[in-house]
Amino acid sequence: MADEENDPDLTVLQTALTPEMRKALRAAHLLRLVSGPGAPRDVRLITERVVVGRAIDADITIVSPRVSRHHAAFEKTAEGFTCRDLDSANGTWVAGVEVASAALRDGDTVQLGDALFEYYER
């Protein structure tokens, strides 16, 4: 589980939220970009599907030639989130294994090109 005290995005966002929305945000699982372009950065997984890629219309844009335009998607399930490769050129690696998809667990690493994420459950 990651701390949220030094998360400026979260602080700014929370000022515009209702108490219920703030509660939901705090309960949301966390995707932490720990290395690669744009790191460090924390993203709360508050929607059903979050696409990561180089494209400007990706939910999380990573500016890197090693990241495909739409590289992978994080999809909500009953048990948490699944990471699904979107036919990327360089593959999606979860906990060091190249996968087509993987049910994520607390502390998993997710490598998309040169972007390394960590996934934390709340």
Added chain:
Amino acid sequence: MGFSVTFWGTRGSIPTPGPSTKRFGGDTSCVELRAGETVLVCDAGTGLRKLGAELLRRSSPVVVHLFLSHPHWDHIQGFPFFTPAYVPTTVMNVYCVAGGQERLRDLLSGQMQPDYFPIRFSDLGAKIERRDLQLGANDVDGVRVTTMPLTHPGTSFGFAFEYEGAKVVYATDNEIDLTFEHPERVQDDLDAPRPIPEALVEFVRDADLLIADGQYTDEEYPTKIGWGHARATTLVDLAITAGVKKLAIFHHDPLHDDARVDSIVESCCERAMRLGGDGLRIFGAREGFELRIG
């Protein structure tokens, strides 16, 4: 559609749900292979329950080809909870290998007798067909399936699946150490290369993915000789000798938590480096992992 493998149950012996096994999973043996539109399932351990829900979500009618390594509990217990078996439009082809699995369907249905389970096998709505497999090569809906008897009390069977030039081998519950026959030598120079049965090497030869029983550590194995499972490190010798690309350590011991499985994988990786198998990728089979093959 391609060729893919999904792990639905990776645990051996008995289900072990809980926080200490959350990453690798607590459900018993069940692996799904998809070859184009064809769904092939290896074993009906408790992981089969979640696969059933997923198959119903994906499409209807459900058509599956079920291969059972052997009828020990951890390989059949999920069957009564496979929801598609209750749906009349479902077709289940249950394969029995000639020369060892003739009683398999009876054993599968036997666990649904009233003393054990409230619903009878004969009341299942699905069309459940017994299909025979020959020892050696067979064709199943365009997939080449080769069978081989393994070393396990009561015998287990391994299955090699080949599709569009790629190969996956499922070989669980298999005591591959030849020291099985010479227990007094089991602790001899653990770092030395270990002899592997030649027939097994040929069965596994050039697999893109080998899913194999690696239940025990080197320390545990001497007290488990003859129980029908391998020490994980010996799988490395098999994989390197046979030219395997990826090795999934499978059938995790119920006493092993996630950290212990991690350490087993690490010791296998170290052994691979020592034996010159730098190109071999090794990982612990984990519930919810889907891999593309080839």
